[in-house]
Amino acid sequence: MGKIGWxxxxxxxxxxxxxxxxxxxxxxxxxxxxxxLQGEETVEFVETGFMELLSHARDYIHGGHKLxxxxxxxxxxxxxxxxxxxxxxxxxxxxDLSSLGLIENALDACRKFQFRYxxxxxxxxxxxxxxxxxxxxxxxx
Amino acid sequence: xxxxxxxxxIRDIQLSNExxxxxxxxxxxxxxxxxxxxxxxxVASVAVDVAxxxxxxxxxxxxxxxxxxxxxxxxxxxxxxxxxxxxxxxxGRTHVLRGCAVVTTGKIVGFQEGVIDMTGPGAxxxxxxxxxxxxxxxxxxxxxxQHEHEHTIRMAGLKTAAYLGxxxxxxxxxxxxxxxxxxxxESAEKYPNLPRVGYLQMLQSQGxxxxxxxxxxxxxxxxxxxxxxxxxxxxxxxxxxCVSACDKNTTYHHLNNPVVYDLFRQxxxxxxxxxxxxxxxxxxxxxxxxxxxxxxKMAEFLGLDGVIISQEGFGNxxxxxxxxxxxxxxxxxxxxxxxxxYAGRDGTSQSLADANPLADAVVTGGxxxxxxxxxxxxxxxxxxxxxxxxxxxxxxxxxxxxSIEVELQxxxxxxxxxxFGTLSAR
Numbered sequence: 001m002g003k004i005g006w007x008x009x010x011x012x013x014x015x016x017x018x019x020x021x022x023x024x025x026x027x028x029x030x031x032x033x034x035x036x037l038q039g040e041e042t043v044e045f046v047e048t049g050f051m052e053l054l055s056h057a058r059d060y061i062h063g064g065h066k067l068x069x070x071x072x073x074x075x076x077x078x079x080x081x082x083x084x085x086x087x088x089x090x091x092x093x094x095x096d097l098s099s100l101g102l103i104e105n106a107l108d109a110c111r112k113f114q115f116r117y118x119x120x121x122x123x124x125x126x127x128x129x130x131x132x133x134x135x136x137x138x139x140x141x
Numbered sequence: 142x143x144x145x146x147x148x149x150x151i152r153d154i155q156l157s158n159e160x161x162x163x164x165x166x167x168x169x170x171x172x173x174x175x176x177x178x179x180x181x182x183x184v185a186s187v188a189v190d191v192a193x194x195x196x197x198x199x200x201x202x203x204x205x206x207x208x209x210x211x212x213x214x215x216x217x218x219x220x221x222x223x224x225x226x227x228x229x230x231x232x233g234r235t236h237v238l239r240g241c242a243v244v245t246t247g248k249i250v251g252f253q254e255g256v257i258d259m260t261g262p263g264a265x266x267x268x269x270x271x272x273x274x275x276x277x278x279x280x281x282x283x284x285x286x287q288h289e290h291e292h293t294i295r296m297a298g299l300k301t302a303a304y305l306g307x308x309x310x311x312x313x314x315x316x317x318x319x320x321x322x323x324x325x326x327e328s329a330e331k332y333p334n335l336p337r338v339g340y341l342q343m344l345q346s347q348g349x350x351x352x353x354x355x356x357x358x359x360x361x362x363x364x365x366x367x368x369x370x371x372x373x374x375x376x377x378x379x380x381x382x383c384v385s386a387c388d389k390n391t392t393y394h395h396l397n398n399p400v401v402y403d404l405f406r407q408x409x410x411x412x413x414x415x416x417x418x419x420x421x422x423x424x425x426x427x428x429x430x431x432x433x434x435x436x437x438k439m440a441e442f443l444g445l446d447g448v449i450i451s452q453e454g455f456g457n458x459x460x461x462x463x464x465x466x467x468x469x470x471x472x473x474x475x476x477x478x479x480x481x482x483y484a485g486r487d488g489t490s491q492s493l494a495d496a497n498p499l500a501d502a503v504v505t506g507g508x509x510x511x512x513x514x515x516x517x518x519x520x521x522x523x524x525x526x527x528x529x530x531x532x533x534x535x536x537x538x539x540x541x542x543x544s545i546e547v548e549l550q551x552x553x554x555x556x557x558x559x560x561f562g563t564l565s566a567r
Contacts, residue, residue, distance in 0.1 A: 069424050070457035072494055074347035075385035077456070077483070087425075102460075105494060112483075112490045127250035130287060131350065138348035138361060139425040 019140060024068055026136060027060065028085035029053045032129040033136060041140065042090065051110050053084045058103045064092030067099040069139045071106035073132070081128040085136040142232045143321040144371040147213070147314030151241040154191045154273040162308045167241055169275060169305065177300055178277065183285055183293040188278040190522045192244070192259050194271050197519035199263075202254030203553045204245045204291075204383045206269055206393040207298045209238040211306035212375060219306060220299050220376040222357025231322075231372035236309040241273040242393055243305065245298040246523040247281070249290045249350065255386025255553035256515070263515045265563060266555040269393070276522045277301060288349045295381055298392070320405050322369050325415065325443060332413040336446040339416040340370070340400050341436055341469075342559070343461060345382045345389065345453040346421040352381035353390075353453070355419065361428075365420035365435035367443075370401045378419070382453070387509045387555040388481045390453050399560040400451055400479070416443050420465065422458040429461050437468035447475040451559045455483055455509070459494040470499040481506035481556035486548075507556040507564035509549050517543030 019041035026037060027044045029052075034045045046056055054071060061067065068087040150165055157168040171189040178187045192198045212218045215233015218225030244257065257269045264270035279297055281290045323331065344353040346361035353360040355368070355378050368377065379392040390398075401417065408414040420436045423429060440448050448469050452462045459480070466476045478500055482492035488508050538546045549555045554562060 068426055070426060070429070070460055072456040072459075074345065074351055074422060074424065074456045074458050075382075075389065075454035108491075109494050112485055124250075127287075131250060134288075134349035135347055135351070135424055138346075138351075138423065139428075 023090050024087050025090050026085055026087055027053065027057055028083075028136070030083040030085050030129050030132045032133050033085045036133060036137075050082050050084055051107065053086075054103060054107050054110065057086050057088065058100075058107070060088055061096065061099045061103055064095060065089050065099075066093070066096045067102055069136070071103055072109060073135055076131060081132065083128050083132040085132055087136065087139060142369045142371050143319065144215070144232055144374055145234045145317055145319050146374060147234060147236045148239040148316045148318070149236060149309045149312050150315045151238050151273055153193070154241060154275055156189065156191060160305070160308055162238070162312060167238060167273065167305065167308070174275075174277070174301055174304070177304055178279065178297045181293050181296065183282055183289055184279055184297065185282045186280045187297070190276045190278065192257075192274040192276055192522060194259055194264075194273070196259045197261075198259045199515075199518040199521045200244055200246060200257040200259075200274065200276055201521065201523045202246055202248055203257055203386065203523075204247050204249065204254055204294050205298045205380055206391040206553065207243045207245075207302040208393050208396050209241065209243065209302045209306035209309070210376065210396065211236050211303070211310050213310055217375065219303055220379060223354060223376075223379060224299050224303055227356050229372065230375035230377055231369045235375055236306065236312065236314065238305060238309050241275065242269065243298050243302045244269070244274045244276045245294050246276060246278050247290065247294045248524055249287055249294070249383060254383050256547070256551045257553050258515060258518060261516050261518070262513060263552055266513070266549060266552045268561060268563065269554055275301070275305070278523055291350055291381065291383065299379070320371050320374070322371055322414070328413050328415050329444075332409055335409070335411070335413040337415040337444060338404065338412045339418060339440060339443060339445040339448045340404055340414070341418045341420060341440070341448050341450045341465060342398070342400070343450065343452050343458065343465065344378065344419055344421050345384070345458065347424050350381075350383050351454070354379050354381055360419070360421045361423050363421060365418060365432050365439060367439065368417050368419050370405065370414070370417040373398055373401060385454055385550060386553040387550045388454055388506065388558050390557070390559060391553065394554070394557060394559055394561050397561065400449055404449070415445060420461075422453065422461045424457065429464060433461060433464035433468050436465050437472055440469050440474050441472045445474055447477070449477050449479065451479040453558060455481065456494060462493070463495040463497050463500060466500045467497045475502070476500075477502040477504060479504045479506065479558050479560060481558050482508045483510055484508045486510050486512055504560070506558050506560065506562050507549065509556045511549045513547060513549060515545045515547060
């Protein structure tokens, strides 16, 4: 792969090269995301619930990592689905207050909603995995 | 850009052996519609049904609602870039079959589509209960992937709406309305003493089933930009978004955006409707910053005194809404934001996931968490069991008497954020 220069066109977002080499990783409890991103991106898979995953993200943020995606899904209520994928920086720096604010707001939003997932039939689990996957995928492009 | 809309009022739909419009009735050949939809080999079967206001009918799961329109004069055709070529629309003459709609249904994923009740308490929460609806129940072929299924249903709805709209091409309009958007220079010269007001429409763009298309372009791939408000009347913006029924904008909402129409009706009287801008709602934080910076930059460049901002959806887009609001306010430009609320069942929780003191002028479309009991309907078009897993529904919510307990979130258009709704503080 040549150096970035005149001859190598950049993709629209300017994010080039393999994800796995970039300063980002995906924190997820979604097995579909782990499967889809195998070999493409750095994935940290944690088998845990929705709020617990956000707490994990908060731990990373306390450790100096920054959020790259918003922790709340668009138009999917936080406790509607058990699956969540987030992108954070691999690198660490001083505590990023805006990341902290976002994750704390997200945890607050969760507490507001009654946890519904146990009441959903099994067949919907695959759909929830899929929607969570498409949301994180849109951020990877 | 000057566009004349000719409204042809539809007071009934009848299935017939020939498609035509006569004396306010839309006659539809179900066979012709089926043949049109079945042109897509991804469709295994399609049923065509009619739902009229006042009938004991529930339509679910609703994917999109589209108004039949046709371009009679002027460049381009309706739904440019998706059905027609990409040529710029929004000028000339367009005919509208007013009072009816094409409704598509489909269980693309197990949740997130909506309900339209044509009578009863549920009907009060959606203006679609007041329309004559031609409903397409589309079954995909086995093994069709979700994004192909969504595409299939989207195109079927648009094709059917364009096919029906075509029936209005040579008809005499019952009523006409003219909309003219002027250039920045023209409007400033014509209305020097009126406040220059812009409209910033936020478009859902978070991925599959959360997408909006502008001239066929996926909104997540675009930077914030300007559009002539008359372009939306020809279907320049349309919905690929089937999430959260209450506050997603169907194609019908885009075609009939009340913010656009009301601004036009005030244009030259109380304000100068100087510009319309569109922006997206992406997941990636840097995209949110970039898009909102761009919107604020445009608002300032256009010399606006005030901007109305409408959101689509909820969750992380609340962050985009507040970013847009704050950044535009920081330029010294007043804003009003239109949104809906997720304030919990008792309405006491914070309504948005994000907040800022600069967002001090808010119009709300209602609280989507409010619970409502929908009585049993005599007929269901679509799939009733989908209601259990629709966002705002929950397992076991179909009671023994057939009524269902749901949040307003399940009703298509209930808390719509461009103001196309019935909930009001008046």
